[in-house]
Amino acid sequence: MAQSLDKDTLARAAIGAPGPQRGTLGRRVRNTFTAYGFLGPAMGLVLFFFVIPGILLVVLSLTDLSSANFSDPWTFIGLDNFERLFADPFFPKILRNTVFYVFTTLIFFNLGLALVLALVTTNIPRRSGFFFRLIWLLPRLTPSVVYILMWKRIGQADPFGIYNQLFPEFLGASGGNLFLGGSPWTFVILTNGFVGASFGMIIFTSALESIPKDLITAAKVDGANVWRIIRDIKLPMIKWPLLFIATYQTLSLLTSFEYILLLTEGGPGLFTTEVWALTAYKRAFASYFGNSQWAFGATWAIVLVTVALLLAVIYVKLFKFNELIEEPRIENL
Amino acid sequence: MRVEIENLSKSWDGVIGADNITIDIPDGDMVAFLGPSGCGKTTTLLMVAGIYKPTGGTISFDGRVVNEVAPKDRGIGMVFQSYALYPHMSVFGNISYPLRLQKLDKGDIKQKVQKVADMMGIGDLLDRKIAQLSGGQQQRVSLGRALVKEPQLLLFDEPLSNLDARLRLTMRGEIKRLQKDLGITSIYVTHDQIEAMTMADRIAVMSKGVLQAYDVPEALYDRPKTLFVAGFVGNPPMNFFDVEIMSTNGEFRARSEAIDLVIPRDRAEKAAAVKGKITMGLRPEDVTFADESSSAGAGLTLTGVAEVVEPLGREDLVGVSINGVEMRVLVDKTKGVRVGNNITLVVNTSKLQLFDPETEQSLLWA
Numbered sequence: 001m002a003q004s005l006d007k008d009t010l011a012r013a014a015i016g017a018p019g020p021q022r023g024t025l026g027r028r029v030r031n032t033f034t035a036y037g038f039l040g041p042a043m044g045l046v047l048f049f050f051v052i053p054g055i056l057l058v059v060l061s062l063t064d065l066s067s068a069n070f071s072d073p074w075t076f077i078g079l080d081n082f083e084r085l086f087a088d089p090f091f092p093k094i095l096r097n098t099v100f101y102v103f104t105t106l107i108f109f110n111l112g113l114a115l116v117l118a119l120v121t122t123n124i125p126r127r128s129g130f131f132f133r134l135i136w137l138l139p140r141l142t143p144s145v146v147y148i149l150m151w152k153r154i155g156q157a158d159p160f161g162i163y164n165q166l167f168p169e170f171l172g173a174s175g176g177n178l179f180l181g182g183s184p185w186t187f188v189i190l191t192n193g194f195v196g197a198s199f200g201m202i203i204f205t206s207a208l209e210s211i212p213k214d215l216i217t218a219a220k221v222d223g224a225n226v227w228r229i230i231r232d233i234k235l236p237m238i239k240w241p242l243l244f245i246a247t248y249q250t251l252s253l254l255t256s257f258e259y260i261l262l263l264t265e266g267g268p269g270l271f272t273t274e275v276w277a278l279t280a281y282k283r284a285f286a287s288y289f290g291n292s293q294w295a296f297g298a299t300w301a302i303v304l305v306t307v308a309l310l311l312a313v314i315y316v317k318l319f320k321f322n323e324l325i326e327e328p329r330i331e332n333l
Numbered sequence: 334m335r336v337e338i339e340n341l342s343k344s345w346d347g348v349i350g351a352d353n354i355t356i357d358i359p360d361g362d363m364v365a366f367l368g369p370s371g372c373g374k375t376t377t378l379l380m381v382a383g384i385y386k387p388t389g390g391t392i393s394f395d396g397r398v399v400n401e402v403a404p405k406d407r408g409i410g411m412v413f414q415s416y417a418l419y420p421h422m423s424v425f426g427n428i429s430y431p432l433r434l435q436k437l438d439k440g441d442i443k444q445k446v447q448k449v450a451d452m453m454g455i456g457d458l459l460d461r462k463i464a465q466l467s468g469g470q471q472q473r474v475s476l477g478r479a480l481v482k483e484p485q486l487l488l489f490d491e492p493l494s495n496l497d498a499r500l501r502l503t504m505r506g507e508i509k510r511l512q513k514d515l516g517i518t519s520i521y522v523t524h525d526q527i528e529a530m531t532m533a534d535r536i537a538v539m540s541k542g543v544l545q546a547y548d549v550p551e552a553l554y555d556r557p558k559t560l561f562v563a564g565f566v567g568n569p570p571m572n573f574f575d576v577e578i579m580s581t582n583g584e585f586r587a588r589s590e591a592i593d594l595v596i597p598r599d600r601a602e603k604a605a606a607v608k609g610k611i612t613m614g615l616r617p618e619d620v621t622f623a624d625e626s627s628s629a630g631a632g633l634t635l636t637g638v639a640e641v642v643e644p645l646g647r648e649d650l651v652g653v654s655i656n657g658v659e660m661r662v663l664v665d666k667t668k669g670v671r672v673g674n675n676i677t678l679v680v681n682t683s684k685l686q687l688f689d690p691e692t693e694q695s696l697l698w699a
C-alpha cells in the first residue's frame with residue numbers, strides 16, 4: 001500500500017538512512033559498520049557472558065566429567081545426564097519448590113511489597129519517604145552471610161530466637177511456633193523478599209514520582225478517592241515498570257540460591273526448601289562423598305537456563321513489550 | 334454559585350504562595366487571576382479546588398465554608414495548561430471518568446458524554462487515544478471532562494498557554510461563549526493580560542502572593558490603584574517618569590531634568606500632599622505625534638529623538654529618548670518614523686497617572 005511505502009520513506013528520512021535504491025556501496029558498508037559499532041559492546045557482553053558459557057554448559061552436560069574422573073579424557077555419554085535428571089525421585093519436588101519459591105516471593109514481596117512501599121513512601125513528606133526507602137535498602141547492602149546469620153538468630157526455636165522472645169504468645173498457644181526448623185519456607189521467603197522488594201521499590205518510586213502532578217489533581221477533582229487514583233491512574237501509568245520488574249525478578253529469583261544455601265541448605269530434611277539453582281550448585285560443586293559431578297550439575301543448569309529463556313520469551317509476548325519500542329509517530333497538529 | 338475568598342493564605346515553611354487574599358465572585362461571573370509567573374495564581378486556585386489546604390482564611394461557596402470539603406465534593410470542574418488528560422484512556426474514557434466515579438448508569442454516561450463531546454466539536458473522536466489528538470483537540474477533551482459533571486464552578490489554570498497564537502484566539506472566544514451560555518461561575522488563571530481583559534468580568538491582579546487590585550477591566554486600565562497594576566495591565570506597558578509637581582501662576586507642572594509638562598489641576602491637586610519626587614505614568618497611546626496641523630498649547634509637548642522603531646503591523650512602537658529619558662509611543666505607521674528622527678510629541682495629560690514612589694499606591698484612585 002502506498003501509505004506503508006510513505007511511512008517507510010519517512011522513517012528512513014528521519015534517521016538519515018539512505019533509500020533502498022540510493023546510496024553507493026561504500027556508503028552502505030560504512031552505515032553497516034556504524035550500526036555494528038554501536039551494537040558491538042552489548043553483543044560482546046552477551047557473547048562472553050551468555051552464549052559462550054551456554055555452549056560450554058551444553059557440551060559439558062553431554063559428558064560424564066566429575067572430580068572422580070578428572071584425570072581421564074572426557075567421555076561423551078549422550079543424553080544420559082538428562083535421563084538421570086528427569087528420573088531423579090526428587091525432581092518433581094524440586095520443581096514444585098522452585099515454582100512456589102519464585103512466584104510467592106515475586107508476588108508478595110518483589111512486586112507486592114515493593115509496590116506498597118513505593119506507594120506509601122511517595123505519599124508522605126519527601127524526606128521521610130527517602131528515609132524509609134533507605135531503611136529498606138539496607139538488607140541489600142549487608143553482606144549475605146551477616147544478613148542470614150541475623151535471620152538465623154531471629155528464627156531460632158523457642159526460647160532462644162529473637163522472634164520467639166519478643167512474641168512468645170503470638171503464634172500458637174505455647175508460643176514459638178514460628179522458627180526456622182518448623183517453618184523453613186516462611187524464613188526462606190522473608191529473607192529473599194526483604195532484599196528483593198527494594199529493587200522494585202526504587203523503580204516504582206521513580207515511576208510514580210514522574211507521573212505529572214496535574215493528573216492526580218485532575219483525578220481528585222473528577223471525584224476519585226485514594227484507591228481509585230491508585231487503580232485508575234497510578235497503576236496504569238507505571239504499567240511498564242511493573243511488567244519489567246515482574247519479568248526481571250522472575251528470572252532473577254529462578255537463578256538465585258545463595259540465601260537458601262546459607263539459611264537452610266535446602267533442608268531441613270530431604271529437599272524441603274531445595275530449589276533448582278541450588279541443586280545445580282550442589283551437584284556441580286558440593287556433592288557428598290567428595291565427588292563434584294560437574295557434568296550433572298551442568299545438566300541441571302542448562303535445563304534451568306532453557307526454562308528461563310522460554311519464560312523470558314513468554315513474558316515478552318504476553319506483556320507486549322514490543323509496544324514499548326513502537327515506532328514514534330510524527331506529531332499531527 | 335457565589336464564591337467568597339476571605340483572607341486566604343498559603344505558605345510552605347517560609348515560602349509564601351498566597352498572602353491574605355480576599356475576592357468575592359458573584360454567581361455566574363468569570364473572574365481572571367492575572368499576574369506574572371510565580372505570583373500565587375495557581376496556589377490560590379488549588380485552594381479553591383481543595384487540593385491545597387489553606388494556612389489561613391476561608392473559602393465559601395454560596396455562603397457555606399468549604400475549607401474542609403474534599404475536592405470531589407466541591408462540584409468543580411478544572412482545566413489545566415497541560416490538559417492533564419489520562420493518557421491510557423480514550424477520549425470517551427477521559428470525558429466519562431467523572432461520571433464513572435459517580436457510578437452512573439452506562440446508558441446515561443454514554444448519552445451525557447456524547448452531548449458534551451458534540452458541544453465541544455469532538456463528537457467523532459470519542460474512540461481516539463489521547464496521543465492521537467492535536468493540542469487544540471486535547472484541550473477540548475479536557476474542557477469536556479470538566480463540563481460533563483455539570484459543575485457549579487469552573488477553574489481554568491492557563492488553559493490556552495500551550496496552544497499556538499491562532500488557536501488561542503479561537504478557543505478564547507469559545508470558552509467565553511460557553512461560560513456565558515452555561516452561566517457557570519468561573520475562575521480563569523492567566524499571565525496574559527489580553528486574555529484577562531477580553532474574557533473576564535472582573536480581574537484580580539496579583540503580585541508576589543498579594544492581591545494588588547480586584548476590579549472590572551476598564552477600571553484597572555483607566556484607574557490603576559497601584560504602580561504594579563498600572564505597569565502590568567496594558568500592552569505595550571505604561572511609561573513611568575520621576576517628576577516633581579510645582580505650581581506656578583495657578584498652573585501645575587510636572588517637572589524633571591528631562592521633561593516639563595502642564596498637567597490638569599484636578600489630578601495635580603491630589604498629588605500635592607506628597608513632597609519631593611512622585612511617579613508619573615503615561616500610556617503609549619496617550620501620546621501622539623505633533624504635525625503642522627495640530628497646534629497643542631505650550632507645556633503639552635515633548636521633543637526627543639526616535640531610538641527604536643518596532644513595526645507592530647498597523648502601528649509602530651517607537652522608543653523616543655527625551656533628553657535621555659526613555660518613552661514608548663504608539664504611532665500610526667504612515668508617519669514613517671525612522672531611527673534618528675527628531676520628534677515632537679503631544680501628551681494627552683488628562684489620562685496621566687500619579688503614584689507615590691514609596692508606597693507604590695496611586696495618588697488619584699484611593
Ligand SMILES: Nc1ncnc2c1ncn2[C@@H]1O[C@H](COP(=O)(O)OP(=O)(O)O)[C@@H](O)[C@H]1O
Nearest residue numbers: 345348349350369370371372373374375376377
Ligand atoms: N507545593 C509547593 N511547595 C512550595 N512552594 C510552592 C509550592 N507551590 C507553589 N509554591 C511557591 O508559591 C509561589 C506561587 O506559585 P504559583 O501559585 O504556582 O504561581 P503562579 O501560578 O502564579 O505562577 C511560588 O513562589 C512557588 O515557588
Ligand SMILES: [Mg+2]
Nearest residue numbers: 371374375376
Ligand atoms: Mg501557575
